[in-house]
Amino acid sequence: MKVRVLIRLKPGVLDPQGRAVHHALEGLGFAGVADVRVGRLIELEVADGTDHAALTEMCEKLLANTVIENFTIETEGGK
């Protein structure tokens, strides 16, 4: 089964990378972009039936740094 883990900086954590991308978009002439935040997408292929608790543990132990990042787990065919 395919799993997508979306990792985002927590609200309130400054994102210098997002800010630089934002400036670059403005430099290219794209108007109306209010904010840019850069995150990370990790795709996993795991055994069917892998439970959500195990996926959560993977995120908390390694895939995300919960000091600065939130994560959401999307499994194929629903959450």
Add this chain to the structure above:
Amino acid sequence: MAFPANGFRAAVITFPGSNCDRDMAVALEAASGQSAIRVWHGDADLPERLDLVALPGGFSYGDYLRSGAMAAMSPIMRAVVAAAERGVPVLGVCNGFQVLTEARLLPGALMRNAGQRFICRTVPLTVENTDSLFTRGFARGETLRIPVAHHDGNYYADADTLDRLEGEGRVAFRYAENCNGSARDIAGVLSANGRVLGMMPHPERAIEPAAVASLGGADGRRLFENILSALASA
């Protein structure tokens, strides 16, 4: 400096991508007169009777995922965490600091520099803590000149954590001029028991006598000498 009969035993951990491990060993040897023990990341155990574990700078695992994240999961880090919990002093410099936060031995995280650029220059640091074994030979408020060389040195912790660190005297050093966006100018932090220090600046790159200040000066050497004298008098 003289050290008790059994000698000073320091281990320097090398991860794939460490590049300051030799410098760290040289600095420890210069301060102690004893060879540092080199330990590979894949080892499951540390040598016995260690006086210090040093995690060096570099780009362990190519900074994959996050700086220090993969190294924090390596076999040797389980042993380092266990040693720290027994009270063995641990020093993490630059990538070593990142590894210590990822291993949760120190609070907070090191994010991309606010200016997006890699910074490599000698910076002034203000000494905040003079109680720990790493810092007790410094004067509070003293300025040290130590090189930084990092892309991810922007210290972050939530406000409650920062208040706690400051309240408990666990900010070891601050940048006299904030070069990377670090919260409250923090350049180095201590664990609750004061025996784990993580810092972005590289003391091991500042161990030469003042006569060769172009090689980084000697302020970093004093940090290693502090460790030696603190342990010798313990």
